[in-house]
Amino acid sequence: MMMSAAATLLLAVGCTTTNIDETRQGYTGIEDHESVVVLGRRHKGDYDTEIDFIQCVGSSLEGRSSLEVVPEQEFTDRLYPWFEPRTAPIRIDGLHNLLQQKNISQRIFDMGIRYIIWVDGSTETTSSAGSIACSIGPGGAGCLGFGTWDNESLYEAAIWDFENMTTVGKIKADAKGTSYMPAIVVPIPLLARVKANACKGLSDQLRSFLISE
Amino acid sequence: MVVESDFPEPLVEPLPLHMGVYYSKEFREFSHEEKADKKSPEHRITTGPTQIKLFNRLFKKFFVRTTELASLPTADKPLQLNAVLAPEVEELQFTVPRDTKREVFEVWVKYKIKLYSPSGDPILDWSIPAYGKTPTAFMKSRDKALEQAAIVALRDAGAYFTISFSRLPKLQRWLETQIVRPEKTMPDEAMAVGIRAQ
Numbered sequence: 001m002m003m004s005a006a007a008t009l010l011l012a013v014g015c016t017t018t019n020i021d022e023t024r025q026g027y028t029g030i031e032d033h034e035s036v037v038v039l040g041r042r043h044k045g046d047y048d049t050e051i052d053f054i055q056c057v058g059s060s061l062e063g064r065s066s067l068e069v070v071p072e073q074e075f076t077d078r079l080y081p082w083f084e085p086r087t088a089p090i091r092i093d094g095l096h097n098l099l100q101q102k103n104i105s106q107r108i109f110d111m112g113i114r115y116i117i118w119v120d121g122s123t124e125t126t127s128s129a130g131s132i133a134c135s136i137g138p139g140g141a142g143c144l145g146f147g148t149w150d151n152e153s154l155y156e157a158a159i160w161d162f163e164n165m166t167t168v169g170k171i172k173a174d175a176k177g178t179s180y181m182p183a184i185v186v187p188i189p190l191l192a193r194v195k196a197n198a199c200k201g202l203s204d205q206l207r208s209f210l211i212s213e
Numbered sequence: 214m215v216v217e218s219d220f221p222e223p224l225v226e227p228l229p230l231h232m233g234v235y236y237s238k239e240f241r242e243f244s245h246e247e248k249a250d251k252k253s254p255e256h257r258i259t260t261g262p263t264q265i266k267l268f269n270r271l272f273k274k275f276f277v278r279t280t281e282l283a284s285l286p287t288a289d290k291p292l293q294l295n296a297v298l299a300p301e302v303e304e305l306q307f308t309v310p311r312d313t314k315r316e317v318f319e320v321w322v323k324y325k326i327k328l329y330s331p332s333g334d335p336i337l338d339w340s341i342p343a344y345g346k347t348p349t350a351f352m353k354s355r356d357k358a359l360e361q362a363a364i365v366a367l368r369d370a371g372a373y374f375t376i377s378f379s380r381l382p383k384l385q386r387w388l389e390t391q392i393v394r395p396e397k398t399m400p401d402e403a404m405a406v407g408i409r410a411q
Contacts, residue, residue, distance in 0.1 A: 048346070048348065050348070077221040078221070078224075079224055080220075080221040080222070080223055080224060080368075080371070080372075081223055081224075081368070081371050081372035081375045081376075082224060084368060084369060084372040085369070086369055086372045086373060086376075087372050087375075087376060101226075103224055103225070103226060104224060107224060
């Protein structure tokens with residue numbers, strides 16, 4: 001019982017360091033009737049910004065403030081096919097060109113979008129070591145060994161002001177952590193919540209950035 | 214594995230055309246199978262019904278009027294419309310993590326869109342390559358991951374069709390022969406559907 005409680009406590013502990021950098025390029029501030037949308041960059045061949053990370057940032061941004069966040073899937077469906085990986089504007093001038101089509105600008109206006117937040121990055125396992133061996137015998141089953149692996153999250157958010165058609169800032173979130181898995185009869189995962197910490201750091205900074213001027 | 218999904222309507226201004234649409238039996242029932250070898254199990258993706266949904270959504274918003282046809286028109290029975298579109302699947306490929314050592318499922322699909330005259334003569338055709346991928350995820354089955362990659366690929370096909378229709382020079386030239394310009398004097402009904410007067 002005590003070992004189980006200790007394992008449960010250790011599951012919640014991670015060795016993670018997170019760095020957040022902000023670059024402001026313009027004034028912000030948001031009215032009650034305005035909303036934001038968080039979108040993931042998925043146009044590169046070697047990685048996609050994870051859907052669950054974008055959902056995490058959107059939920060965190062909305063959950064702890066009065067900000068209204070339009071879900072990514074709802075936004076891309078209502079603007080289909082103009083924000084698909086193949087068609088989404090890469091720079092703010094691309095958005096300006098897209099908005100020459102009145103139906104597109106009207107649809108974004110109708111949704112009350114003030115800021116479009118593009119998040120680009122991913123979480124990777126950078127190294128791993130150790131081994132765990134498990135076996136089953138007449139006396140029972142068990143494992144023995146030790147495994148460790150490093151995760152790194154690197155994300156950059158670019159904030160586009162839809163009203164003024166400018167990029168008002170960028171926020172980088174860099175998180176690293178090491179997870180451990182000792183195995184004594186049963187494996188005990190001690191997971192570093194690298195991606196979750198990157199999400200929290202990025203969303204906290206975004207909230208502060210958007211609300212302040 | 215049968216791909217099942219719905220698709221959003223494209224946000225486009227409809228062209229003033231009456232377009233016929235023909236889906237062949239092969240297109241309606243399209244399925245791609247890769248035979249099992251010693252290393253991997255058999256994979257089969259069926260996209261026929263869902264790609265019909267995709268193209269129906271696209272065509273209904275692209276043109277002011279669409280009519281689905283049971284067969285291509287012929288010279289002895291021409292139809293009263295601007296043209297007929299007939300999509301075909303040229304190729305479909307997919308990879309699973311075991312094939313590439315990457316932790317993604319990938320689907321490539323290439324459509325050929327053929328444009329026919331109201332009497333069934335070929336006018337032009339163009340290809341639509343599309344791609345979709347989805348990462349592996351804990352507790353996600355192989356079939357579910359492959360289905361999601363196929364859905365992403367089909368959405369990509371819709372996006373490519375949308376941008377190609379407004380940018381391909383040979384399509385633009387054909388559209389100029391079909392769409393009545395406001396400054397020309399035409400009967401009101403012909404103006405409404407963009408049908409060139411005889």
